[in-house]
Amino acid sequence: MTDNIRTYTREDETTTEEETRTEQGEKEQCPECGGRVISDTEHAETVCQDCGLVVEEDEIDRGPEWRAFDAAEKDEKSRVGAPTTNMMHDQGLSTNIGWQDKDAYGRSLSSRQRQKMQRLRTWNERFRTRDSKERNLKQALGEIDRMASALGLPENVRETASVIYRRALEEDLLPGRSIEGVATAALYAAARQAGTPRSLDEISAVSRVDKMELTRTYRYVIRELGLEVKPADPEHYVPRFVSDLDLSDETERMARELLDSARQEGVHSGKSPVGLAAAAVYAAALLTNEKVTQNDVSEVASISEVTIRNRYKELLEASDSAAPA
Numbered sequence: 567m568t569d570n571i572r573t574y575t576r577e578d579e580t581t582t583e584e585e586t587r588t589e590q591g592e593k594e595q596c597p598e599c600g601g602r603v604i605s606d607t608e609h610a611e612t613v614c615q616d617c618g619l620v621v622e623e624d625e626i627d628r629g630p631e632w633r634a635f636d637a638a639e640k641d642e643k644s645r646v647g648a649p650t651t652n653m654m655h656d657q658g659l660s661t662n663i664g665w666q667d668k669d670a671y672g673r674s675l676s677s678r679q680r681q682k683m684q685r686l687r688t689w690n691e692r693f694r695t696r697d698s699k700e701r702n703l704k705q706a707l708g709e710i711d712r713m714a715s716a717l718g719l720p721e722n723v724r725e726t727a728s729v730i731y732r733r734a735l736e737e738d739l740l741p742g743r744s745i746e747g748v749a750t751a752a753l754y755a756a757a758r759q760a761g762t763p764r765s766l767d768e769i770s771a772v773s774r775v776d777k778m779e780l781t782r783t784y785r786y787v788i789r790e791l792g793l794e795v796k797p798a799d800p801e802h803y804v805p806r807f808v809s810d811l812d813l814s815d816e817t818e819r820m821a822r823e824l825l826d827s828a829r830q831e832g833v834h835s836g837k838s839p840v841g842l843a844a845a846a847v848y849a850a851a852l853l854t855n856e857k858v859t860q861n862d863v864s865e866v867a868s869i870s871e872v873t874i875r876n877r878y879k880e881l882l883e884a885s886d887s888a889a890p891a
Contacts, residue, residue: 596621652728653711655695655703663687699735706731706749709774713753716772717764727756730791739790743783746774751784755795763798765840767868800825800834803843803867810866811847813856820850824881831884837877841869845877852878 596603601616605625612622634640650657663686667675675683695701707728714724730752734740740748750773757763770777788795801822808818824846828834834842844867851858860871867874 652725652732653707655700655707661690663690702740702745703732703735706735706745709746709749710753713750713769713772717757717768719753719757719762719764720760723753723756723760723762726759727753730755730787730793733791734787737790739787743786744775744779747779747783748787750775750780751787754780754784755788755793758795758798759793761799761802763802763839765803765868771868798839800839800843800846803840804847807843807847807863807866811851811858811862813847813851813858814854817847817850817854817856820853821846824849824885827885828881833880833884838869838873840867841873841877842881843867844869845874845881848874849878849881 594603595601596614596617596619598619599614599617601614603612603621604615605612610623610625611620612625613620630643632643634643663683665687667680667683669675695704710727710731711724714727727749731749734748734752750769754764754766754769757769766777766780770780773780775783787793804818804821804825808821821843825834825842828842828846844863848858848860848863860874863874864871
């Protein structure tokens with residue numbers, strides 16, 4: 567029995583190269599007009615440069631998700647892994663070892679491997695916090711993240727609070743003050759700067775320091791760091807109060823109009839912005855025939871019912887005065 571054995575000659579190799587070049591040439595030419603095709607990365611398409619025919623579409627974009635307009639910006643944005651963040655004492659550049667004692671397949675480690683991993687965790691923790699400054703920063707940033715989560719503050723507020731605390735630590739403002747106090751003051755200032763303020767009562771409720779220490783530390787921090795914090799606007803509290811009380815958009819719009827009238831009449835001067843916002847929401851609910859009690863509003867805003875009674879009457883009078891005759 568004779569086996570048919572095909573030998574690979576030089577002619578076959580030449581033929582294969584020619585076929586490959588022919589296929590590549592066909593891809594580089596437009597099938598309609600024979601023009602040159604180019605790749606449009608912005609729209610993920612391959613189009614003809616002459617007649618505009620779309621040869622291929624929905625191509626895979628293998629580039630980065632960001633744009634850069636010069637070499638310096640490209641080097642700055644280029645990264646591997648998660649982006650750095652000021653919310654971690656080492657800016658997220660360290661290694662974390664999981665506590666589950668399991669391998670990549672989810673199988674439990676042996677006793678000897680568990681001991682080894684425990685030793686690695688211990689040394690990893692020692693390397694992450696090598697001096698007192700890093701230990702201080704780690705504790706404070708963890709406290710900021712805990713309080714921000716309890717208050718429902720967004721990511722940008724946490725980042726700003728972390729930057730403020732880092733500045734306070736660098737300028738040596740902590741001696742004589744507690745870590746929790748400065749961290750709470752930084753979060754309170756960041757929330758006001760971002761336009762999502764929380765009242766002192768709300769902040770002190772989730773903090774480990776009392777209200778008096780918080781106000782004293784807050785004044786000291788903004789004075790020493792030269793922070794520009796505008797007075798809280800009552801309108802910034804209105805959406806949160808309306809949402810917590812499950813009221814309508816019409817009530818929110820009416821509350822904003824009442825606060826606008828109060829500003830025009832000068833009623834808001836010297837008054838607590840939280841009290842004005844709560845009173846405006848209560849008065850707006852009455853005007854729109856929505857059922858809400860002063861007790862409900864006082865619980866949401868963390869102020870007394872007496873304040874709401876006094877303020878909402880002033881707001882209604884200011885609204886009547888501002889209304890055109």
